[in-house]
Amino acid sequence: MIKNYLFKLLLGLTLTILISKINLAQNSQTLYYMNRIPQATLMNPAIQPSCNFFLGLPAISSIQVGVGNNQFGLTDIIMQNPNNDSLITFLHPDAEFDKSDFLDKLDENNFFFEDFQTDLLSFGFRANSWYFSFNLSEKVSVSLNYPKDLMVLALNGNESFFNETADLSMLGVNLLSYREYGLGISKKIGNDLTIGIRAKVLFGHVSVVTDNRSLGFYSSLDSIYINANTYVNTSSPMIPKTTPEGEFDGFDEPTNFDAVDYALQHNNMGLGVDLGVYYKPISKLALSLSVIDLGYIKWDTDVTNLKLSGNFTFKGIDYGNQIINDTVGDPFSTIIDSLENSFKITNKSKSYTTGLGTKIYFGTSWLISQKFDLSFLYRGYFLNEQLNSAYTFSANARAARWLTTTVSYSIMNGTYNNIGFGLVLGGAPLQLYLITDNASAALWGHKTSSVNFRFGLNINIGCRQKSKDKDIPLFRRGFF
Template sequence: MRLICKIIFSLALLLGAGLQTWAQTQNSLYFMNGIPQSNRINPARNPDCGFYIGIPILSPLSTQFSSNPLVYEDIIYPHPTEDSLITFLHPLGDQEAFLDKLKPLNVVLADTRTSIISIGFGTGAGFFSLDLTTRAEVNLYFPGDLAKLVLEGADEGGVYNMDGTGTDFSGFDEIAVGWSGAIGSKWKIGVRGKALFGFGNLSTSRSELEVSTSEELWNIQADMEFNASLPFAEVVYDEDGNIEDIIIEDDVNNMRPSSLFKQAFNAKNFGLAVDLGVDFRPSDRWLLSASVLDIGYIRWTDEVHKVSFNTDYDYLGLEVNPLEFTGDLSFGDYVDSSFSALADSLAGGLEFTPGGIYTSHLNPKLYIGASWWATPGINFGLLSRTDFLRETIFEQLTASANFAAGRFLNFTLSYTFMNNYWKNFGAGISLNAGPVNLYLISDNTLNALFWPGEAQSVNLWFGMNLVFGYKECWKKDQDRPLVY
């Protein structure tokens, strides 16, 4: 048990430290049949009957890493003449191409989630589900002008806009209770209510930063605010109000189960969220559906701290009195002193304070889909997905072809257009062998195989469930004349 706790907590904190909400669910999953956890992407979906239980940790276990717009081969590529790899920072690297690729605001996103409990069962009143999931999500926003400033330098008359710079990290446990049911023969609706317990958060509340450079002055304007909730640590401030130390609690450090449980279900960082979904079947061949996920928030109250950085600073250089020149300092010393003075002045704009209560919102997602069945075993789907992030909105469009080879095999191929990138070919497979359901889905499977260097996103959704009562369900499906 202790080992399991360690794994869960480590996954939540360590994997989560590099990881996000955006696209944490696979579009390919949306149209796959026979996946018990499909209600995570559309709460109206369910296996219709029977009972399933997910294998703890593995059902599902998903992870996601995305970068927009940078891809692997923007950063690392073969040496032009030697049998080695180089980065874009290598003397033979193409830094200009790297900078051209960058957008004003670039995003690196990652998330991971795993469920300890995932069960569902059908009743006459509908299908119910209960999930306990640990989620860790991180968004890192970095401006293109920051890279430009570092790589090309500060030019005369340069204006470097770095609005949006920051990072959002949330680690929380989610207890979700879902229900779905039919309304008449054409409508199915579903809802998942979620209670959220945060165990760590870093939020960028405001982020405006602009640097103007010239020989006469550097102007730095910043209005930034970051909030953090660190229930597992004690933040020690010095006399000047600066953070002196962050001490991880011994119980957490030593992975004491009681402490981890307390951290995992920390009622002081409580939130609520809801997922809603609807399926509408206007005819036997068509299925129209929509869902909205993660409409919710977490109110962070435990060990809350705030860092703000406000300045409108004109840096004119180091003020000196030439009559006091001693000749002991070199030009380089003055350059050092000058930039030290700049850093000191900017540091004056930093303020660390024990913060007040704040709220972070989950990143809502909207799915709108349509499916058309060519045969009972083959259907084609079109899905629009919109992610509402703090600084931007991401839109994706996915087309999929879904195959069902009896109950034994469900297979899907998908194509997604996102981030102005066309080569997103995904696939998913679900196998049912007796009561064992095993599935593996990725929106980027094929481009990760064929064009790994170009992949902007890598995601993987794995699940293992035990499904009971499936025979009755299967039989019921087979008895119907045309079920698509």
């Protein structure tokens, strides 16, 4: 009864989150089923690592970097100049590429992303059927959303929207940088159920959030009309500047700024929680579900509120003939500068709240033998009200106590060529690991739209399991 209730509870919470608007941050898909690595608990707090104690070496126990987009490979953006050996971008006048083909690759809503995570300190230990863990982490995530209409404007000019409105309301930037203190608790119930929770206290460093309620572009034969109702909220040590007319004029760096002192402050407090469950309905099958980064940060320090609202009129311009030397020409820049200077700084700095980039994971694993299993993992998250999904199939082999390898295949970020790899060397007392969802980038990097990797070094103690533990489920069993 309790098992069914827990699954229904988490499933209901999953559906609730998937209809909310949240931001983007990603972990390696391949990590999820590499349960010899203590950092796997970051993706599901129900996981109990096989060693009784671990210590993550400061700053190097877990480093994750990811960058990518949902449509383009490197060769779609950068190409060889047909007239010489130099490299040029697709905007260069000598570039030989099909505009129609380029635009056809775009979705109505497109994005770029970049994220970075590192653990400054982490450790965990087992106490009978309980497992406790702690992490002190720094996290940064950046995402840029842009609509297809924006690229149509940039490549074809305003003539594409004569007597029509280009919808730019999906245009937005989101940046979050914060520190996380996490305390995880996992409890094994019987032989086939484990539940876990991680409570987190957060302190924000820097934030830039766009609230683009409406942004439209309309073109007639002699004029361009832009209607905007856009808000940008920032929290950072940068000092906003204004013109004598009160218009926004960029940011200045503060004098005598100490980056280390600023990073150590405990401002912009937030709370978060991770939830997870592992369940074995039969001996060889494991099911799992987790909700990660459910929470918020309230930004109330060094806040700047910007507002762009109203109607703006410009003389008609054909952008298609204004792309020069890899940059959009002066007329387009003039419009951008005019819009930037039309932002107003509100009289009061009003606090605002951001989400953390909540993710939902559902996984299943089939144990072929004690040294080999096959797994499937689904991840879902929302980016500016659009559901993004990732699907990963993996084969996990434990060839020896000191060697674990994983090969994965993922459908993610609009691409189908993501072959991942994971390697764990050693066990006790030292463990080195390297994981990526995109090892295939080494083979066809020119077609790869995203790359991520995670690596680190741990100290493990108490990794050998006694023979009486032979019936312990896969996610708790030791392989060292």
